[in-house]
Amino acid sequence: MTEPAVEQVFREQYARAVAVLVRVFGDVDVAEEAVADAFTTAVQRWPEDGVPPSPAGWIITTARHRAIDRLRREGSRADRYAQAALLHAAAEPVDRGPVADDRLRLVFTCCHPALSPPAQVALTLRLLGGLTTAEIAAAFLVPEPTMGQRLVRAKAKIRAGRIPYRVPTAADLPARLGSVLAVVYLVFTEGHTATGGDQLARADLCAEAVRLGRLLHELMPDEPEVIGLLALMLLTESRRPVRTTADGELVLLADQDRSRWDAALVAEGQALVRDCLRRAQPGPYQVQAAIAAVHSDARTAVETDWAQVRQLYDLLLELTPTPVVALHRAVAVAEVEGPAAGLALVDGLTLPGHLVHAVRADLLRRLGRREEAAAAYAAALERVGNAAERAFLERRLAEQRAAG
Template identity: 75%
Template structure:
């Protein structure tokens, strides 16, 4: 990665956030920052990276943006005139950057926007991912993703969605949406919904980067810390999730020597900090569950108790399904199967995969084969399909 590329990845969202405040328009801010990086690509290899790369980019982007708006304003373009009027004569300072990025995150995740638009905008404006990169990540045609981004930014502009952190009474609900978007990005990266590979590492890395940013901006929010801990602990197992042939390896069969000890230690420390806060929430409880999995011997009874606590926060069929997996380790597969069969998750491939495994363990092989077939019909991820076919082929007869 070149110096310009590294600065782009680290500072793009920061610069866009400052320029959105300055110009009051996302498109103008984006174009100005992209222009500034285009200048950097030409100048920095010869002149060297400036002492304050972020300040250089912000100042250059501001000047380029003003120049462009003046040219367009001279042609009586009302949009350009409005953005130019919004800009002040004061140079943008780097001091308020923390608040600016937080404002931009909440703008991207405004409830007036569809979840798909929230995800795309977050990756585009905070992560600096190109439209093509986001389209590839979610297996959509680039023109479709481009239209989605245009519509989302247009809705922000036309509906007058405010560029600000919500008022304190509204913060919990809005923060919940922000965390959900970041976690959705991580989950799509950790187990891709379709495609030839089990994971999309770039999406995992981007979600964790956004999680770190939120933890930096909102250090007193325990659920932010809990989400970051959860992602780090889950990501720590990445290298052990597939074998040399790229095939899926279940948690119980993974080589723990391949786990990333640095991420495990960081995640566990964050969980301890959450516990000291004494204000549990769903992400913190999920992080605690994954922390227990990193103990030398997994305490399944403790995991069941943690799932019981998680059910009080998010009593969803998915949580109940995961709880049943832990119950199988404590009370046996028959008790777990009774719980699973009471869930309405027919369209969810993991429901059928878990049910197939429980039936296999009970020796009900014909039913297990049917459940494996149902799971295969409901996933488009090639690595998961290969795993399910192998498990089905291992059934007696």
């Protein structure tokens, strides 16, 4: 029982523990290493001692003691960083300023303008999502050693630049908001469809991203893109119960039992979208939320207003002219004008990863071009990391080869 219990606590409490330790010691490396030591100790001790009544509190307390012990040893060697961290812990401030939640504060810290946007995202996924370096590398489509170096450099820059873990002032919040929204959404998307592993989704990451989105909305209730991001996550999360079968097989949006979508999340998300519309300040997250709202309005897949979805993607492509948006717009075009029109757009796109090949394969399948569809499914399979997506693509590939 204990090893699964440690794994569950790690997934649910790692981000909180790191955030608390960063606040206490003001040092990312100290916090990460201390929390890792605490979980290692838990693996060793919980089998004999049993799981403590408050596992999260046990982890944080153990990590704090380990960090202090380590810093005292290093401080005795005149390590100025260790001495500074001990002083920081001794003088931990009571006032937390406008951002009271430790994990949200850590997001704002990771999004310091001294760090590059890729470093901000990677570090947040590491500290808030508890993702391994390999998982983050897969999300960024770079080799694991490259991502490892990027993370080391980001943390070294925080230390060398003496970037403190402090509460951003109210004046600092708007300047960092774009990066904060981006990393919260990336945590959510990694949870919604994990880049690797046996499960399609990671509910813990989705829940954490939604929690952070709610906190941002409380903190900045009049920011349209904050409202849009929260609406987008809620409407997307509403479908999670039916995105897979009981056996873990992927179920496409068109095939989902919409009566089992979470009605409360749908209603809350749609209300937020209406709030965005009243403000008339469209941004990328708001437009994506509006697209999700159109899908949630349809009682069945065939009732989806694809013409409106396409119009919204036209607007989104103007706001965010990226290949990913163009690919999703091509899917909408295929629904409005037919698969041949969508395929013509997809064939002009170049994207890393499996998604463009999977979309192209589906359009070729619908056109009856089985050999080409099979080749496209095979290309997607070479690039996919998630087991549920892989199994789906394998089934589709087998169907095309059998039909051919």
